[in-house]
Amino acid sequence: MTTHIETPPRPQVPKRHEELDEVVIRFAGDSGDGMQLAGMQFSNETAVAGTDLATLPDFPAEIRAPAGTLFGVSGFQVNFSSHDIFTPGDNPDVLVMMNPAALKVNLRDLKPGGIIIADTAEFTENNLKKAGFATNPLEDGSLTKYQLFPVDITQMTLRAVEGLNLNTKVASRCKNFYALGLTSWLFTRPIDPTIRWIEGRFKKTPELVDANIRALKAGYHFGETAEMFAVQYEVKPARLAPGKYRNITGNSATALGFIAAAERAGVPLFLGSYPITPASDILHEVASYKNFNVYTFQAEDEIAAVGSALGAAYGGAIGICTTSGPGMLLKQEMINLAVMVELPLIIADIQRAGPSTGMPTKTEQADLLMAIYGRASESPVVVLAPATPGECFFMAFEAVRLAAKYMVPVIYMSDGYLANGAEPWKIPKVSELPQIDVQFRTSPEGFQPYLRDPETLARAWVKPGTPGLEHRIGGLAKEDVTGHVSYDPINNEKMVRLRAEKVARVAMDIPRTDVHGDPSGKLLVIGWGSTYGALVEATERVRAQGKSVSHVHLRYLNPLPPDLKEIIHRFETVLVAELNTGQLLKIIRAEYLVDAKGMNKIQGYPFKVGELMQKIQELLEE
Amino acid sequence: MSQAATPTLKLTRKDFMSDQEVRWCPGCGDYAILAQMQKVLPELGIPRDQLVFVSGIGCASRFPYYMNTYGFHTIHGRAPAIATGLKISRPELHVWVVTGDGDGLSIGGNHLIHALRRNVDIKILLFNNRIYGLTKGQYSPTSELGKVTKSTPFGSLDYPINPIEIALGAEATFVARSVDVETKHLQETLKRAHEHKGSAFIEILQNCNVFNDRAWEPITDRATKADHQLVLEQGKPLVFGKNREKGIRLGKDMNPEIVTLGDGVDASQLLVHDESNPSMAYILSRLGPQFPTPIGVFRAVKRMTYDEGANAQIESAKKRLGPGDLEAILNRGDTWVVK
Numbered sequence: 026m027t028t029h030i031e032t033p034p035r036p037q038v039p040k041r042h043e044e045l046d047e048v049v050i051r052f053a054g055d056s057g058d059g060m061q062l063a064g065m066q067f068s069n070e071t072a073v074a075g076t077d078l079a080t081l082p083d084f085p086a087e088i089r090a091p092a093g094t095l096f097g098v099s100g101f102q103v104n105f106s107s108h109d110i111f112t113p114g115d116n117p118d119v120l121v122m123m124n125p126a127a128l129k130v131n132l133r134d135l136k137p138g139g140i141i142i143a144d145t146a147e148f149t150e151n152n153l154k155k156a157g158f159a160t161n162p163l164e165d166g167s168l169t170k171y172q173l174f175p176v177d178i179t180q181m182t183l184r185a186v187e188g189l190n191l192n193t194k195v196a197s198r199c200k201n202f203y204a205l206g207l208t209s210w211l212f213t214r215p216i217d218p219t220i221r222w223i224e225g226r227f228k229k230t231p232e233l234v235d236a237n238i239r240a241l242k243a244g245y246h247f248g249e250t251a252e253m254f255a256v257q258y259e260v261k262p263a264r265l266a267p268g269k270y271r272n273i274t275g276n277s278a279t280a281l282g283f284i285a286a287a288e289r290a291g292v293p294l295f296l297g298s299y300p301i302t303p304a305s306d307i308l309h310e311v312a313s314y315k316n317f318n319v320y321t322f323q324a325e326d327e328i329a330a331v332g333s334a335l336g337a338a339y340g341g342a343i344g345i346c347t348t349s350g351p352g353m354l355l356k357q358e359m360i361n362l363a364v365m366v367e368l369p370l371i372i373a374d375i376q377r378a379g380p381s382t383g384m385p386t387k388t389e390q391a392d393l394l395m396a397i398y399g400r401a402s403e404s405p406v407v408v409l410a411p412a413t414p415g416e417c418f419f420m421a422f423e424a425v426r427l428a429a430k431y432m433v434p435v436i437y438m439s440d441g442y443l444a445n446g447a448e449p450w451k452i453p454k455v456s457e458l459p460q461i462d463v464q465f466r467t468s469p470e471g472f473q474p475y476l477r478d479p480e481t482l483a484r485a486w487v488k489p490g491t492p493g494l495e496h497r498i499g500g501l502a503k504e505d506v507t508g509h510v511s512y513d514p515i516n517n518e519k520m521v522r523l524r525a526e527k528v529a530r531v532a533m534d535i536p537r538t539d540v541h542g543d544p545s546g547k548l549l550v551i552g553w554g555s556t557y558g559a560l561v562e563a564t565e566r567v568r569a570q571g572k573s574v575s576h577v578h579l580r581y582l583n584p585l586p587p588d589l590k591e592i593i594h595r596f597e598t599v600l601v602a603e604l605n606t607g608q609l610l611k612i613i614r615a616e617y618l619v620d621a622k623g624m625n626k627i628q629g630y631p632f633k634v635g636e637l638m639q640k641i642q643e644l645l646e647e
Numbered sequence: 648m649s650q651a652a653t654p655t656l657k658l659t660r661k662d663f664m665s666d667q668e669v670r671w672c673p674g675c676g677d678y679a680i681l682a683q684m685q686k687v688l689p690e691l692g693i694p695r696d697q698l699v700f701v702s703g704i705g706c707a708s709r710f711p712y713y714m715n716t717y718g719f720h721t722i723h724g725r726a727p728a729i730a731t732g733l734k735i736s737r738p739e740l741h742v743w744v745v746t747g748d749g750d751g752l753s754i755g756g757n758h759l760i761h762a763l764r765r766n767v768d769i770k771i772l773l774f775n776n777r778i779y780g781l782t783k784g785q786y787s788p789t790s791e792l793g794k795v796t797k798s799t800p801f802g803s804l805d806y807p808i809n810p811i812e813i814a815l816g817a818e819a820t821f822v823a824r825s826v827d828v829e830t831k832h833l834q835e836t837l838k839r840a841h842e843h844k845g846s847a848f849i850e851i852l853q854n855c856n857v858f859n860d861r862a863w864e865p866i867t868d869r870a871t872k873a874d875h876q877l878v879l880e881q882g883k884p885l886v887f888g889k890n891r892e893k894g895i896r897l898g899k900d901m902n903p904e905i906v907t908l909g910d911g912v913d914a915s916q917l918l919v920h921d922e923s924n925p926s927m928a929y930i931l932s933r934l935g936p937q938f939p940t941p942i943g944v945f946r947a948v949k950r951m952t953y954d955e956g957a958n959a960q961i962e963s964a965k966k967r968l969g970p971g972d973l974e975a976i977l978n979r980g981d982t983w984v985v986k
């Protein structure tokens with residue numbers, strides 16, 4: 026792909042260039058202002074420019090909350106850097122604020138001396154009142170400890186699209202691109218990727234292509250020419266591992282992981298789903314890949330979604346169901362059945378903050394115990410969790426591989442933060458992906474429905490339509506080997522233990538656990554899932570102070586890695602950090618008889634590096 | 648696509664009997680239904696491995712264990728959802744669903760409605776005994792108002808639903824009713840369901856002799872059935888009675904009425920059954936208690952099936968976009984190279 030940078034007219038004022046190592050920008054405005062888009066596009070520009078990055082979209086559950094209100098503020102934070110980074114950053118250096126409510130909500134996070142770009146047109150008396158400002162902060166001197174850039178973004182946007190015959194409402198919708206253009210100039214990001222994106226997105230309405238590109242360029246040129254911007258910042262490309270990269274969100278990576286796995290297995294993919302935030306985008310993306318022999322089925326409810334996936338798995342497809350916590354609850358009876366009939370089934374739980382409807386657009390990790398234990402009777406399944414948006418691809422792939430290999434349901438646990446967060450992703454080569462070896466039994470010779478592979482304990486996967494292998498499966502207790510309905514007490518215990526042993530044997534497939542930091546010492550921090558970035562950064566920084574802290578991050582939650590026990594016992598203290606009230610903590614304490622401590626947060630937001638460091642330091646001082 | 652009936656395939660009723668001992672109560676209507684299915688299947692010329700029976704939970708839902716075909720006894724109410732996933736991804740299979748009045752209309756009502764409206768090419772048999780058999784006799788959604796059972800010692804308070812109306816309301820393309828003891832009629836109806844392309848729904852009036860004996864008595868009893876059964880035949884006037892002396896016509900208010908033939912009333916004034924006429928099916932489904940109970944096919948129309956549509960979409964996507972290229976989608980969008 027060729028990227029040619031727009032060459033703007035020569036600046037009238039010579040600009041000073043300043044190089045920065047790392048910048049955190051937060052875009053915010055009304056939920057209708059297009060801030061998610063501006064943030065995502067900025068991330069894409071900076072990704073193409075070669076920096077490392079991490080993002081945190083943060084939006085309300087309301088689609089278009091009343092304009093100007095505090096609860097309607099939608100924000101997108103992006104951290105980009107010339108070195109490796111792992112989190113979207115604790116506190117922004119820059120706020121791009123489309124109205125007073127956005128400023129009100131976000132100002133408390135801004136670093137001292139930080140930059141504020143604000144759309145003056147929106148700082149009307151009415152909007153100020155709605156945001157709870159007595160006087161206009163852009164004018165009353167209250168922001169003097171920051172670098173304030175008041176810009177009439179609305180007016181300038183309207184001027185930029187003049188002559189295109191758009192009504193004012195449509196025209197002013199382009200202001201997110203104006204703001205993006207200006208921010209792109211300020212941080213020397215190429216706007217070409219955004220231009221290409223606009224051309225693709227509005228292909229069917231050429232006047233919108235025109236308008237949005239004009240707004241984008243106008244913002245970019247304004248930075249170049251306006252005197253108030255004396256400095257242009259630059260963040261040099263990061264030294265990432267060599268390879269070809271793209272920017273990817275967790276949900277996108279999950280969708281691609283499932284498709285890649287089905288391809289490598291040579292088996293059609295069936296995704297049954299019922300729309301739910303923050304999982305729906307996986308359904309949307311997979312649905313666009315029908316030419317990969319992909320079936321997507323929007324079911325009438327959560328139960329039918331997982332039921333259809335199980336039906337497809339019975340028929341010999343890779344059956345997948347995507348959902349979030351409230352949907353998980355409804356699916357457990359079907360997962361229970363999948364455990365009993367020993368069919369491969371993948372359930373992706375993109376966790377969100379609860380209980381109940383909770384905070385649908387916010388993140389949390391509180392479904393872990395439900396995933397491992399939340400079914401009737403003894404119902405073991407494999408539970409996996411990716412650690413970063415890019416890793417979602419590999420863990421989704423792994424979920425399919427293990428389900429098919431062991432003929433077992435696998436629960437894949439992502440969350441809202443991974444789902445919508447993005448990072449540069451080193452694109453794997455298809456030829457380097459493992460082959461998934463799916464064998465359908467066709468020989469009637471000695472066939473019994475519950476005969477097991479001696480190594481994995483998996484029973485054979487038999488497709489209906491195979492002559493001579495007609496048999497019945499179901500939720501009633503079955504006799505070992507023959508699969509006949511059986512109420513024999515000893516047989517029942519045997520089957521319960523066999524199913525548990527089968528899941529336990531998945532441990533054979535778990536790679537060695539990496540310990541970040543010294544292999545033994547004072548404090549071991551254990552995390553799982555999306556907290557990875559914050560934990561790496563926090564433990565690295567405390568280690569840099571010469572202290573003894575190491576970090577282990579779990580991708581396999583059930584079964585646990587076989588080497589974890591030994592690692593844990595090499596440390597004096599264990600801290601389990603997670604976004605719930607201590608679910609993995611309970612498991613670690615129970616499994617390894619260790620007096621582990623918990624670091625917990627249930628606010629709908631990821632950990633901040635600062636708060637983790639504080640907790641780690643406290644424990645090290647004890 | 649489905650394997651055409653091979654004349655050389657000689658199967659008998661015995662071939663469809665599994666090695667499992669049938670465990671319904673002696674005298675249960677389910678036996679008769681099982682027997683008719685096992686008699687009909689050999690005539691269809693489909694190899695056993697191409698047949699799948701999917702069921703929910705209940706006495707009725709034990710059905711798959713007794714069929715020597717592929718079978719999946721699932722969970723309460725969800726069989727249509729599982730069958731849907733199976734049929735979409737394996738359109739060549741013949742998929743039958745067996746459910747009960749509780750399984751299909753209570754806990755699984757939602758799935759039944761949606762499977763029918765989508766017109767997934769599955770055949771749904773609802774064994775209606777107007778009771779929860781397996782849980783030992785609580786009232787069901789089809790039990791009559793005021794039904795006294797263990798869970799309703801003072802009588803049930805909820806108005807019953809009519810399975811046929813539910814199916815018609817869901818825009819099912821094939822809707823029929825038959826009776827466990829009407830062996831010939833049931834066989835014919837099963838065959839019709841098999842021949843229909845799309846969702847086929849058959850309500851089978853079934854006797855639970857243990858918890859709701861004689862629930863369908865006037866319709867099934869030899870002495871009374873002629874006056875209580877209205878056998879629907881395509882293109883034939885609606886006639887019933889021991890001597891076929893009674894008929895149904897549309898009265899002044901467009902309401903159906905019973906008339907006696909002769910005395911100036913002849914067959915030409917009677918309603919003529921038409922399976923493709925939605926109003927006819929609707930009228931028949933709503934005949935009041937003073938009318939005989941229609942059995943036979945209420946409605947049979949053609950519409951694209953969901954599984955056809957789903958597979959056609961994949962084929963057309965392959966034509967339009969070419970076969971899936973994994974390398975290409977992994978590399979989609981803006982990319983850059985780090986050296």
Ligand SMILES: Cc1ncc(C[n+]2csc(CCOP(=O)(O)OP(=O)(O)O)c2C)c(N)n1
Nearest residue numbers: 704705706707723747748749750779780781
């Ligand atoms: C989730 C769940 N809830 C309740 C039950 C208990 N249960 C089993 S069968 C049944 C009712 C079955 O009635 P029906 O569908 O009419 O079948 P029948 O036994 O009459 O053939 C109930 C309530 C169950 N198996 N699963």
Ligand code: SF4
Nearest residue numbers: 672675706780855856
């Ligand atoms: S309880 Fe009723 S429906 Fe169930 S097997 Fe016995 S007779 Fe048949």
Ligand SMILES: [Mg+2]
Nearest residue numbers: 747748776778
């Ligand atoms: Mg019943």
